[in-house]
Amino acid sequence: MPNFIAVDLGGTNIRAGIVTDAGTVLEHTAAPTPVTGRSGAVITDAIARLIDDLQGSPAAAAVAAIGISSAGPLDPERGAVIRSPNIAFPEVDLVEPLTEQFGLPVFLVNDARAGLLGERWVGAARGYANIVYITMSTGIGGGAIVGGRLLLGRNGNAGEVGHLFVDNRYDQLCGCGYHGHWEAYGSGRFMPRFFTVWQESEGIGDAGFAADTPAAIFAAARAGEPVALAFMEALGRVNARGISNVIAAYNPEIIVLDGPIARHxxxxxxxxxxxxxxxxxxxxxxxxxxLAGRAPLLGAAAYARERL
Incomplete structure (x- = not known):
């Protein structure tokens, strides 16, 4: 049976591995996602270096295709990432240059849709026909399978749940340039800013702890800090609006939460x-x-496996 090279391109890290036809990760490597350089080609080159590293493994001899999951939006016809709020470059071409370099079919899918496929293949959603997957990471993304069918939309970007409208009281600006989106409140990138705005709106002076990262905010809540616990309620209301919208839109049997915020x-x-x-x-x-953060990586392999 064939193996697959899978790549997961995120705003913070790039992960790559060799995955078997049964969904087992045989080899794994990672590197930080480049944030400086002349163009998005520096990201493509970083991915190519990781694939080169993997090709030194005996398991690479059986590789039939490369699957890439990436933060979106994507242009599936061009095989590129386009204007992603969580990627440092406006355009990153992936499919054509990597196909030319490695001589293998390359398939590109949104990372949240990939996470969904990974969970259906070997994770918590195995056996379900109506599934929503939500990743709470640098941003917030999602994907849905309804009646056993993966929803892709007009150009592969259906399921951008992080850009559901959830609030106008605090009117927070999302990385995409619009206001009130779930990602602008509950993501790793923006939660500390939401805390500061909420703190000011409540007339709270010194919070009693540093709130510069989501980890610090959650740690303070676990320690019973009153301000952190009060913020947890405000955050919970916003997260609940996102979840409520998802339930009303997709009527799922199961929702799988992933990403560092959800896992930790x-x-x-x-x-x-x-x-x-x-x-x-x-x-x-x-x-x-x-799946210990590997759902999008496994899903990239699952997508390549299905398309192949």
Missing amino acids: NGDLVMEHLLPFVDRYLALPRLVISS
Whole structure:
């Protein structure tokens, strides 16, 4: 059976691995995502170096294709990342240059859709026909399978749940340039800013702890800091609006939460959002991914496997 080279391009890191036809990761490597350089070609070159490293493995002899998951939006016809708010370059061409360099079919899919495919293949969503996957990382992304079919939309970007409108009280600016989107509140990139705006709106002076990262905010909440716990309620309301919108839109059986925020602090995220989720439709099963951050990587391989 063939193996696949899988690549997961994120705003912070690039991960790559060799994945078997049964969904086992045989080799794995990673590097920081370039944020400086003349063009997006520096990211393509960084991915090529990781693939070169993997090709030294005996498992590379059986590789049939390369699957790439990437933060979007994507241009699937061109095979490129276009104006992603979480990537430092406006354009990153991937499919054509990597196909030419390695002589293998290259398939590109949004990272959240890839995470969804990974969870359906070997994760918590295995056996379900109606699934939503949400990653809470540098940004917030998502994907949906409805009636067993992956929703891609007109150009492969369906499921951008991080850009659902969730708030106009704090009116936070999202990285995409618009206001009130879920990503502008609950993502790793913007949560500390939301904390500061919320703190000022509540007339709170000294919070009693540094709130410059999501990890610091969650740690303060675990320590019982009153300000952090009060913010958890505000954050929970915003997260619940996002989840409520997702349930109303897709009517899933299961929602899988992934990304560092969910994996490391999923208990707090769940505790503070569940009381505020709309019950217009039945509450689906909500779980935290058990794939240790590899769902998009596995999903990239799954996508290449299906397309091949």
